Amino acid sequence: MRRIAGAALIAAAALAQATWAPHLEVGGAFPNLVLLGAVAVTWTVGARSGMVWACAGGVLLDLTGSGPIGPHALALLAGVYVIGFWTRSMERPNGVYVALTAAVSTVLYSAVLVLAGGLLGFSVPRPESMVWLAFAAAVYNALLMPPALEVFRRIQALSRWEALPN
Amino acid sequence: MHGARSQSRSTGLFLVLCAAMLVLAMLSQQPWAAGARSAAKSALAPGEVAMTSVATQVGRMTSVFGDVSTLRAENARLRSADEALRRQVVELNAAAKENASLRQALAFQKSSGHHTVAAEVIGAGPDGFSRTMEVDRGTADGVRPGMVVVTGAGLLGRVREAGPHAAIVQTLADPQSRVSVYLSTSSLQGTLSGGPTSLQLELQHTLGVVASNGEWALTSGVGGAFPRGLVVGELASLTRRDAAATDVAQVAWVNEPSSLSFVLVITDFQPS
Numbered sequence: 001m002r003r004i005a006g007a008a009l010i011a012a013a014a015l016a017q018a019t020w021a022p023h024l025e026v027g028g029a030f031p032n033l034v035l036l037g038a039v040a041v042t043w044t045v046g047a048r049s050g051m052v053w054a055c056a057g058g059v060l061l062d063l064t065g066s067g068p069i070g071p072h073a074l075a076l077l078a079g080v081y082v083i084g085f086w087t088r089s090m091e092r093p094n095g096v097y098v099a100l101t102a103a104v105s106t107v108l109y110s111a112v113l114v115l116a117g118g119l120l121g122f123s124v125p126r127p128e129s130m131v132w133l134a135f136a137a138a139v140y141n142a143l144l145m146p147p148a149l150e151v152f153r154r155i156q157a158l159s160r161w162e163a164l165p166n
Numbered sequence: 167m168h169g170a171r172s173q174s175r176s177t178g179l180f181l182v183l184c185a186a187m188l189v190l191a192m193l194s195q196q197p198w199a200a201g202a203r204s205a206a207k208s209a210l211a212p213g214e215v216a217m218t219s220v221a222t223q224v225g226r227m228t229s230v231f232g233d234v235s236t237l238r239a240e241n242a243r244l245r246s247a248d249e250a251l252r253r254q255v256v257e258l259n260a261a262a263k264e265n266a267s268l269r270q271a272l273a274f275q276k277s278s279g280h281h282t283v284a285a286e287v288i289g290a291g292p293d294g295f296s297r298t299m300e301v302d303r304g305t306a307d308g309v310r311p312g313m314v315v316v317t318g319a320g321l322l323g324r325v326r327e328a329g330p331h332a333a334i335v336q337t338l339a340d341p342q343s344r345v346s347v348y349l350s351t352s353s354l355q356g357t358l359s360g361g362p363t364s365l366q367l368e369l370q371h372t373l374g375v376v377a378s379n380g381e382w383a384l385t386s387g388v389g390g391a392f393p394r395g396l397v398v399g400e401l402a403s404l405t406r407r408d409a410a411a412t413d414v415a416q417v418a419w420v421n422e423p424s425s426l427s428f429v430l431v432i433t434d435f436q437p438s
Contacts, residue, residue: 070191
């Protein structure tokens with residue numbers, strides 16, 4: 001039951017990302033709800049569960065966009081894996097740390113996504129656009145991360161979500 | 167000890183998942199997998215339709231509580247009408263500069279001779295780097311990859327992938343997008359490329375001819391990817407580069423993808 005609820009939550013986040021999130025665009029960037037979810041899972045449940053969320057959510061994002069299936073999952077995995085080191089060493093994080101992990105994860109996600117696109121033969125954005133978009137998205141996600149984590153904690157409390165063994 | 171083991175297990179899972187995703191990306195990119203990939207993407211379309219519908223319903227409900235939304239809708243309608251009228255003026259001006267045979271061809275391309283399929287926008291690209299949108303028409307409706315997509319205001323992009331009941335449109339704002347255009351007054355030609363905030367135009371130098379702000383950019387038909395004469399945007403700023411073979415200009419696109427609900431897919435133009 002909890003797995004079904006988790007899967008439904010991932011699917012809802014990915015669909016909202018492809019339908020609602022672009023309407024929240026500021027300066028060319030918009031929030032990444034799947035990334036916020038993956039970071040929230042990493043903080044609350046654990047790094048391994050965060051990676052599973054990132055992988056599943058990334059594949060769904062790939063299915064809503066153009067091109068091959070896999071780059072978004074790869075990019076999200078990289079972002080979540082790195083912040084996993086951070087989350088393991090902190091018992092009770094404050095809002096600033098939580099926001100910073102979202103920002104770092106967004107920058108890594110953006111870099112890997114563009115790199116993967118380039119390796120798979122797709123042209124990449126102009127460097128100045130790329131840097132600006134990554135920066136703007138990092139700030140955007142960082143601002144949204146603390147409230148998103150709070151929402152996820154409440155959902156987790158309702159469903160008593162269990163972690164994969166770390 | 168426990169921390170090191172936990173870290174090692176996470177690294178192991180990370181490597182396995184990365185390898186799986188790399189293999190999936192490479193396999194799904196193969197030409198023989200295009201059908202399965204498009205079908206998988208089409209499977210998500212009903213979910214996107216439902217989410218878009220929910221967003222529309224919420225928008226309708228909130229609009230009841232104030233005049234602002236009504237005024238915005240009216241403003242959007244008037245803006246749309248204004249864009250259509252401006253497009254007509256630009257197209258008429260451009261057509262007037264053509265010789266008889268070109269005018270005949272242009273008239274054919276622009277007239278109602280084009281068969282179009284109206285499609286509803288049901289989703290957008292999931293990240294800020296690729297500027298795509300998903301529409302609710304696919305191969306079952308005659309939509310094929312490569313087909314040109316327009317709105318009442320002008321050119322929007324082209325179909326990138328098509329599943330049975332949905333298609334992904336690569337808009338002009340996508341970094342991979344390239345369109346050959348000419349300017350309505352100076353007739354200078356150039357290549358337009360996508361960008362997140364504005365479209366960038368590289369204009370070829372022509373002795374004695376200078377582009378000016380406010381000129382309209384229309385598709386030139388060079389390369390055969392788009393029909394000639396579709397309105398793309400207005401020249402917003404120009405940077406002259408005397409040492410280079412081209413000048414760089416920013417073009418204000420006639421379309422605002424985030425506010426689009428419906429688009430038209432031209433089904434009878436075959437890109438060469």
